[in-house]
Amino acid sequence: xxxxxxxxxxxxxxxxAGHTARRVTLVDGACNSGACSxxxxxxxxxxxLGRDVLLLDERNGPQLAxxxxxxxxxxxxxxxxxxxxxxxxxxxxxxxLVVCPASSEAITxxxxxxxxxxxxxALANLRVLVNEAADPAQARRLLAxxxxxxxxxxxxxxxxxxxxxxxxxxxxxxxxxxxxxQAFSASAAARDFLQIASDLVNWPCPAAADRTPFQPSSxxxxxxxxxxxxxx
Numbered sequence: 001x002x003x004x005x006x007x008x009x010x011x012x013x014x015x016x017a018g019h020t021a022r023r024v025t026l027v028d029g030a031c032n033s034g035a036c037s038x039x040x041x042x043x044x045x046x047x048x049l050g051r052d053v054l055l056l057d058e059r060n061g062p063q064l065a066x067x068x069x070x071x072x073x074x075x076x077x078x079x080x081x082x083x084x085x086x087x088x089x090x091x092x093x094x095x096x097l098v099v100c101p102a103s104s105e106a107i108t109x110x111x112x113x114x115x116x117x118x119x120x121x122a123l124a125n126l127r128v129l130v131n132e133a134a135d136p137a138q139a140r141r142l143l144a145x146x147x148x149x150x151x152x153x154x155x156x157x158x159x160x161x162x163x164x165x166x167x168x169x170x171x172x173x174x175x176x177x178x179x180x181x182q183a184f185s186a187s188a189a190a191r192d193f194l195q196i197a198s199d200l201v202n203w204p205c206p207a208a209a210d211r212t213p214f215q216p217s218s219x220x221x222x223x224x225x226x227x228x229x230x231x232x
Contacts, residue, residue: 021054023093024200025076025086027117029110034131035099037174038164039077041189044179045197046073058087073201084116094205096126097161102133102142107231111149118154125156127203129196130163132170139163145231162196164189 028035043053052072058079078090100110117123128146133139143160150158167189173180181190
């Protein structure tokens with residue numbers, strides 16, 4: 001990946017000037033979901049596939065690469081506040097990708113995060129990625145259950161973005177300050193990131209009509225029924 005520029009204000013001006021760029025926002029569905037690692041590895045995988053990628057890190061201030069050529073992709077590693085609100089830049093992305101760890105507690109937290117995002121931004125659809133999954137079959141079941149729950153209780157589409165398998169090479173690559181795609185390209189996690197990146201470039205941009213109207217709190221209270229089980 002290209003080295004970030006040091007002039008953050010100039011980088012932001014260039015980003016906003018690149019109005020044709022597709023944007024994907026990544027958020028942690030639960031504590032320690034690994035959205036930051038996913039963003040870094042997805043950026044590396046997309047670069048390896050020949051895509052121009054710009055990574056914006058909202059956690060530690062903008063970390064911007066020089067402006068890419070036409071058709072660039074922008075990945076926003078975003079922060080969600082306690083009410084589910086994103087920054088205007090993150091909220092206006094073509095896709096919002098929620099990263100969910102493969103544990104029962106994290107899945108409940110992820111659903112709550114999705115519900116807050118839904119009501120804060122009137123979202124009709126989101127994408128969900130399962131991170132560090134011990135079992136691919138379990139990850140697929142988790143994604144299917146979340147999709148079913150989101151449809152039933154929130155009336156929204158939670159589309160599966162895939163999963164990344166638990167892999168010791170992820171931590172090893174982190175110690176080397178490299179993505180697992182760069183450091184261990186034959187590893188299971190690297191292959192998963194390359195598959196997700198390959199799928200991502202073909203995600204259709206949602207139409208404006210896919211957004212649901214915002215509901216005031218008095219109206220949406222009746223829809224906030226909490227699913228008691230079945231997510232995991």
